[in-house]
Amino acid sequence: MTESxxxxxxxxxxxxxxxxxxxxxxxxxxxxxxxxxxxxxxxxMGPPRNFLWEAKHSQIYPVLAELKRAGCVTYSRITQETRPDKKIYRLTDRGWERLRQWARQGPTRTPVRNEFFMKLTALWTLQPPDALEMLERQVEMLSAEIDMMDTHLRDLEVRTDMRPPFPPHHEYFGIYAAVALTKQTTEATLATCRELIARIQGTMPASE
Amino acid sequence: MTESxxxxxxxxxxxxxxxxxxxxxxxxxxxxxxxxxxxxxxxxMGPPRNFLWEAKHSQIYPVLAELKRAGCVTYSRITQETRPDKKIYRLTDRGWERLRQWARQGPTRTPVRNEFFMKLTALWTLQPPDALEMLERQVEMLSAEIDMMDTHLRDLEVRTDMRPPFPPHHEYFGIYAAVALTKQTTEATLATCRELIARIQGTMPASE
DNA sequence: TCCTCCATGTAACATGTTACATGATTCA
DNA sequence: TGAATCATGTAACATGTTACATGGAGGA
Incomplete structure (x- = not known):
């Protein structure tokens, strides 16, 4: 074949x-x-109201400008007296088209980059008390994150006055599934932390 | 208190x-x-032999040079006849110290950035057949990744001639847990994809 | 003959973070 | 009096990707 x-x-x-x-x-x-x-x-775009793709305003504004240039969005400027002026953005037909085209194509591999997991690989180099302390702090943080995700999920239900699952044509069909999945993943990480803590404690001489 | x-x-x-x-x-x-x-x-640093933090050689070489400058690693140069010369890197005492210090401190929040999850949020804009096709391709890719992770995990067992769990002082204590967790996470994503497929199919008029 | 493996790197570019900049209003 | 909220942005820097560059050995 020559169709390389x-x-x-x-x-x-x-x-x-x-x-x-x-x-x-x-x-x-x-x-x-x-x-x-x-x-x-x-x-x-970021906790506690998003757990799928984080970004700060300093990155968002330039990207919106690019989308405008690409003809994917427009905005209407609102002049306010008591507040600074604002630009309300909306998708153009072109934007809808390109969004759908992006959503269709795949599969999508997001390269993994998890600092906590990297730290886990170095955990064996620590003294047991240090490893425990690190894991326990992680447990606290993860618990707080799970709470935020829970709040977010319940918020989606309350705002729409629906209980999930959302039907496939509903705006929240995918986002609900994605946040629920992220929550599940975080819970699994939490469980692993607790298991590791227990195993480290098991090898330590009982003190206190 | 004034210790702000x-x-x-x-x-x-x-x-x-x-x-x-x-x-x-x-x-x-x-x-x-x-x-x-x-x-x-x-x-x-990358599939199929790592699923925790990906990086390519073009990024790794400069970072190694920085670590050298920082006194965290050294290398011995090996001259080869049939192959290009190579540098074998190893940690210095300084490197061990800084590694431990990094591993201890926490908690560690890795900002989420998952393109597939973002696509899920846009899935409702697609026609059901397009959404199905996208999810099915994702299922295939995820299945392949799970296989790779499985191979990797079994590889860790075979290389050490141990069956997990590894004890806390073992070099593979954390990496095994992290890869196993990543595999679990990927399986959960796969399950969610399959569930979404089923739900979309449930709303489509039976054809074929 | 062309591709892959080994082995090192650099250059140009894309993406993401931190800090700076402005300025009125409202709440503690 | 000082901080948070609304609202927009820019600049400098750190990190990550893609492509380019070299060159011999061994297999399809």
Whole structure:
């Protein structure tokens, strides 16, 4: 066969389309649910109101400007007296199209980069009391995160006055599943921490 | 109380220590287990032989140079006839010290950045057949990853001729737990994908 | 003949973080 | 009086990706 390097996905988008970063698509995914300002997006992109893709406002504003240039979003400027002016962003048809195209294509491998797991690999180098202390602090943090995710999930239910699961065409179909999954994952991490704590304690001479 | 902004962790490291990136510590964690070359590190830092923190060789070599400058690693140069020369890196005492210090301190929040989860939030914008296709491709990829993790776990057992769990002082104590946890997490994601597929199919008119 | 493995690196670019900048309002 | 909220941005820096560069050995 001589078809080694074919173009593959030509039809989807005209080749002149400027590339959009993952964060760009993430913001569009949110704008597909609700029109909002950059400030509001910055509140939503990170704990305690998001656990899927974090970003700060200093990254979000430039990306919104790119999306504007790419014709994927527009905004209407609102002049306020008591507050600074704001720009309310919304998806254009072009934006909807590119969002759907991104959502369709896959599979999607997100490279793993988990600092806590790396620390686990170095845990054997510590004295048992130090390892225990580290794990116990992690347990506390993870518990707090789980609480936040729980609040977020219940919030989705309350806001829509529905109890999950949400139907496939509902705006919260995927986000609910993703946050629930993240919560489950965090719980598994918590359980592992506790198990490791127990195993380390098991090898320590009983003191106190 | 008037102790608002105290130095906190002064004693640990002299303030002149150059900062080390997470990847730097990750490489040191590996070097604590076994002396090796940059090339070998690059093979280990990524699938299918690592699922905790990914990095490519082009990032690893500069970081090793920094660690050398910081006095955390040294290398001995091996001249080879049939192969290019290589540098075998190992931790210095300084490196051990800083590695332990990093491993102890916490808790560690790794910011979430999961593209697949973001796509899930946009899944409701797709036609059911497109959503199904996307999820099915994801299922395939996740299954393959789980197989790789399984192989990796069994590899740890075979290499040490031990069956887990590894005791707390063993080099593989933490890495085994971390990989096992990552596998568990991936399985949960897979299960969620399958559940979403079933729910979408449930709302589609039966065809074929 | 071309590809992969070994083994090291650099350069250009994309992405993400921290800190700086402004300024009125409201609450403790 | 000082901090938090709303609302927008920029600049400097750190981190990560993609592509380029070299070169011999051994297998398909």
């Amino acid at each position: 390097s074919e173009p593959e996905d030509v039809s989807e988008t005209s080749s002149s389309d400027p590339p959009i970063s993952v964060l760009g698509y993430g913001l569009m995914a949110r704008l597909a649910q609700i029109e909002c300002t950059g400030y509001e997006l910055s509140l939503v | 902004s105290e130095p906190e962790d002064v004693s640990e490291t002299s303030s002149s220590d150059p900062p080390i990136s997470v990847l730097g510590y990750g490489l040191m964690a590996r070097l604590a287990q076994i002396e090796c070359t940059g090339y070998e590190l690059s093979l280990v």
